[in-house]
Structure formats: structure tokens, C-alpha cells
Amino acid sequence: MIPAKTKPISKETQSKLKKVGEYLETSPRLKDQQGQLMGALHYVQTLFGYLPQEAMEYISEKLSIPTAHIYGMATFYNYFSLQPKAKYQIYLCKGTACYVAGGARIQERLKEELKIGLGETTPDGMFGWNITRCLGCCGLSPVMQVNEDIYVRMVPEKIPAILEKYRRQDKKAAKVKEAGIGAFDHPGK
Amino acid sequence: MTKQITLTIDGQKVTVPAGTTIMQAADNIGLHIPRLCFHQKLSSIGACRVCVVEVAGMKNFAPSCCTAATDGMVVKTNSQAVRKARRDIVELILDNHPRDCQICERNNNCDLQELANTLGIREFTYEGERKRYAVDQSAGITRDPEKCITCGKCVRVCSEIQGVNALSYAYRGFRTTVLPAFNMPIKDSVCINCGQCTLFCPTAAITETDATADVWRNLNDPAKTVIVQIAPAVRVALGEGFGFEPGVDKTYEAVTALRLMGFKVVFDTQFSADLTIMEEGHELIHRLKNNGKLPMITSCSPGWIKFCEHFHPEFLGNLSTCKSPQQMMGALIKTYYARKMKIDPANIYSVSIMPCTAKKFEASRPEMNASGYQDVDAVLTTRELIKMIKQAGIKFNELKGSEFDNPMGESTGAATIFGVSGGVMEAALRTAYEVITGQALPSIDFKAVRGFDGIKEASVDIAGTVIKVAVIYGMANVHKVFTEMEQGKRSYHFIEVMTCPGGCMGGGGQPYLPNQAEALDKAWYEKRAQGLYKIDELKKIRKSHENPQIKQIYQEFLKQPLGEVSHHLLHTHYHYRLPKGIASKVKDTVSI
Numbered sequence: 001m002i003p004a005k006t007k008p009i010s011k012e013t014q015s016k017l018k019k020v021g022e023y024l025e026t027s028p029r030l031k032d033q034q035g036q037l038m039g040a041l042h043y044v045q046t047l048f049g050y051l052p053q054e055a056m057e058y059i060s061e062k063l064s065i066p067t068a069h070i071y072g073m074a075t076f077y078n079y080f081s082l083q084p085k086a087k088y089q090i091y092l093c094k095g096t097a098c099y100v101a102g103g104a105r106i107q108e109r110l111k112e113e114l115k116i117g118l119g120e121t122t123p124d125g126m127f128g129w130n131i132t133r134c135l136g137c138c139g140l141s142p143v144m145q146v147n148e149d150i151y152v153r154m155v156p157e158k159i160p161a162i163l164e165k166y167r168r169q170d171k172k173a174a175k176v177k178e179a180g181i182g183a184f185d186h187p188g189k
Numbered sequence: 190m191t192k193q194i195t196l197t198i199d200g201q202k203v204t205v206p207a208g209t210t211i212m213q214a215a216d217n218i219g220l221h222i223p224r225l226c227f228h229q230k231l232s233s234i235g236a237c238r239v240c241v242v243e244v245a246g247m248k249n250f251a252p253s254c255c256t257a258a259t260d261g262m263v264v265k266t267n268s269q270a271v272r273k274a275r276r277d278i279v280e281l282i283l284d285n286h287p288r289d290c291q292i293c294e295r296n297n298n299c300d301l302q303e304l305a306n307t308l309g310i311r312e313f314t315y316e317g318e319r320k321r322y323a324v325d326q327s328a329g330i331t332r333d334p335e336k337c338i339t340c341g342k343c344v345r346v347c348s349e350i351q352g353v354n355a356l357s358y359a360y361r362g363f364r365t366t367v368l369p370a371f372n373m374p375i376k377d378s379v380c381i382n383c384g385q386c387t388l389f390c391p392t393a394a395i396t397e398t399d400a401t402a403d404v405w406r407n408l409n410d411p412a413k414t415v416i417v418q419i420a421p422a423v424r425v426a427l428g429e430g431f432g433f434e435p436g437v438d439k440t441y442e443a444v445t446a447l448r449l450m451g452f453k454v455v456f457d458t459q460f461s462a463d464l465t466i467m468e469e470g471h472e473l474i475h476r477l478k479n480n481g482k483l484p485m486i487t488s489c490s491p492g493w494i495k496f497c498e499h500f501h502p503e504f505l506g507n508l509s510t511c512k513s514p515q516q517m518m519g520a521l522i523k524t525y526y527a528r529k530m531k532i533d534p535a536n537i538y539s540v541s542i543m544p545c546t547a548k549k550f551e552a553s554r555p556e557m558n559a560s561g562y563q564d565v566d567a568v569l570t571t572r573e574l575i576k577m578i579k580q581a582g583i584k585f586n587e588l589k590g591s592e593f594d595n596p597m598g599e600s601t602g603a604a605t606i607f608g609v610s611g612g613v614m615e616a617a618l619r620t621a622y623e624v625i626t627g628q629a630l631p632s633i634d635f636k637a638v639r640g641f642d643g644i645k646e647a648s649v650d651i652a653g654t655v656i657k658v659a660v661i662y663g664m665a666n667v668h669k670v671f672t673e674m675e676q677g678k679r680s681y682h683f684i685e686v687m688t689c690p691g692g693c694m695g696g697g698g699q700p701y702l703p704n705q706a707e708a709l710d711k712a713w714y715e716k717r718a719q720g721l722y723k724i725d726e727l728k729k730i731r732k733s734h735e736n737p738q739i740k741q742i743y744q745e746f747l748k749q750p751l752g753e754v755s756h757h758l759l760h761t762h763y764h765y766r767l768p769k770g771i772a773s774k775v776k777d778t779v780s781i
């Protein structure tokens with residue numbers, strides 16, 4: 001017998017990998033093409049919150065793409081992370097317009113509230129923050145993004161409420177999960 | 190016929206087929222545009238930008254290696270602006286490169302150094318941040334990413350010729366670097382230690398792992414009996430280090446030099462190559478007669494063995510169980526020879542000189558201690574031997590030849606040609622034919638398995654049975670053949686696999702080619718090969734089973750091929766290895 005993986009894989013990871021397999025089977029246009037890699041990595045990033053080595057090895061075998069090349073792509077794009085990312089990733093725009101409109105003050109307040117530095121994650125795994133360049137809505141500057149949500153005309157005073165909103169949302173999601181309805185079962189949708 | 194186009198380069202009109210790059214068109218009229226990341230056997234990626242040229246009407250300078258020439262194009266390769274841009278580019282590369290030429294492995298044999306010199310760069314214009322990385326070492330390969338200029342030749346040769354894909358670009362921008370998957374140590378990766386990357390690297394970012402210091406230490410240790418063996422392919426390339434043409438036979442001068450350096454006993458790996466043929470030939474016959482697993486595949490090329498373990502473990506049962514000549518010799522030195530001469534094998538330090546970086550890994554395998562000790566203690570590449578001869582102050586060009594030591598110094602022509610793609614096959618057929626038929630061969634030369642094609646096929650009629658054979662080099666070709674075998678498109682009885690292009694002629698441990706000739710020069714490798722075929726032709730005995738010392742060792746020690754002693758000392762088994770590799774698929778055979 002030839003084992004395919006380098007390390008024993010936990011049950012949770014196994015079931016997630018199964019989903020990745022299903023994604024690869026059903027993802028429409030690029031099936032069986034190398035171009036499927038990008039979508040697959042996106043899917044894994046959303047599903048796991050980062051790109052675990054096991055998942056990259058799994059995709060490597062499924063798509064017949066060498067792991068060295070997958071690692072190359074995974075490290076090329078800022079969007080992908082090799083370590084678990086925070087549940088709620090905050091991107092603060094410091095493009096010219098947002099910077100001029102006071103982006104730096106937002107950054108200071110964010111740092112104060114979260115007590116973490118750039119690129120770090122809060123101990124509870126809830127928040128992390130990063131600087132980004134133009135998000136494409138300079139007229140509404142300064143702009144901040146939390147996962148998929150965009151906050152415009154930001155002022156430092158809005159920050160505590162926004163963070164609180166996500167904390168509440170997360171508690172609710174946890175309850176739903178306890179009840180057996182997986183809130184994170186359908187990443188990317 | 191392809192459409193012809195005409196363009197003007199530096200005022201000269203040149204007509205070329207459509208699709209030709211500007212660089213190729215310039216080459217046609219004798220203009221050498223400076224280049225760094227370009228290699229004609231690899232895809233062009235325009236990574237280094239050194240080959241930029243000025244094209245009338247184009248806003249930016251174009252990389253000539255990957256810009257197609259068009260009809261009416263007007264190109265300047267040497268204008269003031271282009272020269273300045275090119276210099277700037279190289280100066281920027283130099284800024285992010287350690288400035289330690291004097292103490293560098295590739296000093297005087299470095300494309301970057303040569304380029305900086307040719308362009309007349311005499312001062313460091315830029316001072317900026319420099320990348321910092323630790324050195325990463327496996328048994329065969331040493332990576333020093335600080336010296337890497339991210340030209341990507343190693344990535345391409347590893348992927349496009351060897352199909353291994355051990356290396357890839359990672360990260361981006363200033364942080365771009367070449368890494369194994371997951372930034373794992375190269376020793377844990379799918380790297381097969383073939384060393385082709387060392388031949389392609391324009392700087393010293395990838396080299397063989399040095400063994401010279403350890404060998405010198407042991408040569409100077411009075412308690413040690415230092416014994417050395419030298420591989421066939423080394424003897425026709427060694428001279429290159431001392432100004433000789435490739436292919437000049439320097440066997441006996443090498444023996445003299447080794448003795449002068451302090452090696453007590455000098456044996457010939459060709460002796461154990463003959464022994465390999467005895468064992469492997471009989472193994473083939475055994476498999477043919479007893480419905481054994483076919484095709485049988487040769488196992489003397491250690492890069493290929495590791496490739497098989499990572500990428501095609503389903504073929505491990507097809508591998509000949511014979512160890513490589515290096516390991517057979519190693520096992521015999523510490524058993525047969527040690528007993529004969531009453532030397533404690535613990536005090537023997539066994540060195541081999543190989544055209545190969547993968548042999549370093551092979552010697553370090555845990556399987557390879559049949560004598561109760563590590564059978565081969567150190568492996569030197571041809572390059573390292575050249576270096577050591579120079580370090581010892583030996584005037585190689587003035588040496589007189591001397592003979593190998595007995596009882597493992599005599600060899601046949603069949604063993605000599607082990608060093609070239611097709612040679613092991615030819616040697617095995619010479620012996621198998623005569624053992625099976627009991628008759629002398631009508632013609633000793635099997636020309637069909639010679640030459641530099643990546644995949645060669647032949648059929649040999651042995652006593653009414655047609656034996657189908659294949660000879661392959663390059664792992665991308667191996668993957669292609671295996672895939673087609675699984676699809677039922679190919680079938681063979683016996684396959685010879687060599688890891689490197691052209692077999693050991695293009696071995697990863699062979700001397701670097703002069704700067705402008707570049708790696709993988711077919712004409713150069715052919716000269717080396719002709720050197721070996723000439724030695725074969727001039728040998729009195731050209732079939733392994735007729736070697737008198739082989740007869741003697743069977744009589745005194747081994748008793749019979751595939752016998753119990755052989756089984757213990759000369760045969761082994763290999764096992765699948767993780768991580769699992771994904772080989773490149775190539776459409777056409779990769780030939781040099």
C-alpha cells in the first residue's frame with residue numbers, strides 16, 4: 001500500500017478535504033485543468049481559514065500539480081495565508097484618498113481596541129487586521145473592510161460598535177452550530 | 190513552408206521564419222545579446238531582463254529571448270540607452286547578491302561574474318537591503334539562496350527535463366526565492382539529487398555538497414587505509430579541468446594523481462560494473478525463464494532510484510535488485526578485500542569518484558551497509574576531484590600513467606560504456622546473449638542503443654526469442670514511457686534508465702562547461718561519449734563475463750551469480766518514499 005500523505009490527518013480535516021474533493025468534482029468550467037488550482041485554493045482558504053499543507057497535498061494529487069508549484073502560488077498572493085487567519089479579517093485602506101481622509105487615525109484606534117499589531121491575530125482567533133491599498137471607492141473614504149462587508153466614511157468612534165457586532169454575530173453562529181445547522185458548511189456562497 | 194519575415198538588427202537586414210525570437214535572429218547574424226536566464230533547451234521566461242533590446246515603436250525595452258520578431262521590425266541591441274539599461278539591471282542584481290567572489294565555489298566559473306565583467310561594471314552603484322537565507326543541505330545538493338538571482342533555470346530544468354518539480358518560485362517581489370514545496374529542507378523533498386540544477390545555476394546558489402574536507406582529513410589520518418574507486422565517466426571528463434578537450438582518456442594519469450594525493454589503494458569502478466553485468470545479466474535471464482516481473486529495469490543510476498521511490502513506486506518490483514557498481518565495490522572493499530589483506534574494515538575509509546551528485550545520497554542510504562559499516566564513506570564528484578588535484582599542487586598535465594591495484598582493478602570494454610546512455614544495456618546484452626546461447630556474438634556493437642535520443646528502442650533476437658529493450662534518460666521521459674506502458678502503448682522486457690541527459694556524460698557532478706557553451710551541449714557530451722567508446726574498442730576484453738578478475742572473485746569468494754554471498758552483499762530492495770511526487774507530463778521526448 002502506498003500512503004499518499006506525509007502526516008496522519010485529523011477527522012475534521014478529513015471531512016473538510018472530502019468537501020474540497022467534491023468542489024473539484026463539481027466546479028464547473030475549469031474541471032481537470034490546471035486553471036482549477038486558483039479556485040481550489042480560494043475554496044480551501046475560505047473553508048479552513050488558511051491553506052493547510054494537507055489540503056495543498058490533496059489538491060496536488062487530485063489535479064496532478066506538483067506541490068512546489070502550489071506552494072509557489074500560495075505564497076505569491078497576499079489573499080492566501082499559510083497560518084490560520086482570524087475569523088474576521090479587517091482590511092484598512094491606506095490608499096491615497098483614504099490616507100488623506102484620516103486612515104491613520106482609524107488604524108491607531110483599531111490597534112488600541114484589538115491590542116494587536118499589523119498582521120497579527122487576537123488570542124481568541126476572532127480578529128486580525130491588515131493594511132490594504134485602494135478598495136475602489138475613494139469617494140467614500142476612509143474605507144474599511146471586514147471579511148466581505150465594507151464600511152465607508154469611517155471615523156475612529158465607529159470601531160467599537162463594529163467589533164461588537166461581529167462578536168455578537170459569532171455567538172449567534174455558535175448557537176446555530178450547536179443546534180446542528182452548520183453555519184460554516186457552505187463556504188464561498 | 191513557414192512564412193519568412195525580414196527585420197533589421199543594428200542596421201543589418203535579417204530574414205528568419207515567423208515565430209523566431211529577436212535573440213535567435215540576432216544569433217543568426219553573429220550578434221550575441223547578453224543573457225542570463227535564457228537556455229535554449231528550456232522554456233524562455235524573460236526573468237532576468239538582461240537581454241533587453243530597443244525596438245522602434247515600442248514604449249519599453251523588450252526582452253529579446255521571448256519577444257517574437259515581426260516583419261519590418263527595427264531593433265537596436267547596443268544603443269546607449271540599451272547598454273545603460275542592461276548595466277542597471279545587472280547592477281541591481283549585484284546589489285542583492287553577496288559580494289564574496291574570491292571565496293565563492295563558482296569563482297572564475299560564474300555567469301553573473303562573467304556578465305558583470307563583460308559589461309564593464311567597475312563599481313557598486315546601488316546599496317540596498319539584501320536577502321538573507323540559511324544554507325540548506327542534503328547529501329547531494331547544497332542550496333545557498335542568498336546567491337540566487339532567481340533566474341529560474343533550476344526550476345525549469347527540474348520540471349521540463351527531469352519532471353521532478355522539486356523546486357519552484359515562492360513569494361513575490363523582493364522576497365521572491367526558489368524553494369522546495371512548503372519550504373521544507375531539500376533533503377525531505379522529492380529532490381532526487383541528480384544535480385542538473387548545479388550545472389544550470391549561473392551562480393553558486395546550487396552546488397554539490399562538499400566532501401573534499403572530509404576526504405582530506407582521512408587522507409591525513411595514519412590510522413586509516415583510504416581506498417578509492419573511480420567511475421567510467423570521470424576519466425573522459427577529468428581532463429577538462431586541466432585544459433584538455435572533452436573525451437580525452439585520463440584514466441591512468443588519474444590513478445597516478447590519486448596515489449600522489451595519498452590514496453593507498455586505487456580500484457576501478459569498472460571492475461564492479463563488470464560484476465553488475467554478471468549479476469544483472471543472470472537476473473534478467475532468471476526473470477525471462479521463470480516468468481519473473483518484466484520489464485526488468487536497471488538500477489545503477491541513484492537519481493532514478495529515488496525518482497522511482499517517490500513518483501512510481503508501482504515499478505519498484507521491476508527494478509533490478511542489483512546494487513550499483515559503486516555500492517558493489519564498496520561492499521566488496523570492506524569484506525572481500527579487507528579479509529584478503531587482513532585489514533580491519535573499521536579502519537578502511539572508502540571513497541568513490543563519480544560524475545554524480547546522487548551517488549552521495551546513495552552512499553548515505555541505510556540499505557548500503559552490507560559490510561556492517563557504511564560501505565562507501567565519501568563520494569567525490571569529478572569537479573571535486575579536479576579541485577583536490579589542484580589543491581595538492583599536482584601538475585596533472587605532466588603526469589605519467591599508472592595501473593590500478595589488484596584484485597579489483599581490471600575491467601572490460603563493456604564496463605567502460607556504463608558511462609554513456611545505452612551502455613549498460615549494450616554491456617548486458619553482450620553477456621546475456623552469450624550466456625543464453627552459449628555462442629559467441631556475431632557483432633559486439635549494439636548500435637541501436639547508442640546515441641543521444643531521450644528514448645531509444647531496439648529488439649534483439651536471442652536464440653529465437655525476441656527481447657524488446659528500451660533505453661531512456663531524463664525523468665520526464667521515464668514518466669512518459671511509464672504512462673504509455675500503463676496505457677498499453679509500449680511494452681518491453683528490459684529497460685535501461687539513466688537519470689541525466691546523455692547518461693553519466695551529462696552527470697550532475699561533471700565539470701561545468703565553459704561559460705558561453707552552456708550546460709547540456711550535445712556536441713560536448715558526444716565528445717565525452719566518443720572517448721568512452723574509443724576505450725571500449727581498444728580494450729582486449731570487451732565482455733564482462735570474460736574479465737579474469739571477475740572469474741577469480743566468483744571462484745574465491747562469491748561462488749556464483751545470484752548466489753548467497755551475492756544476495757547478501759550485492760543486491761538490495763528499495764521502498765516507496767514520501768512525499769509522493771507528481772511528475773511533469775511531456776508530449777514529446779526530451780532529447781539533448
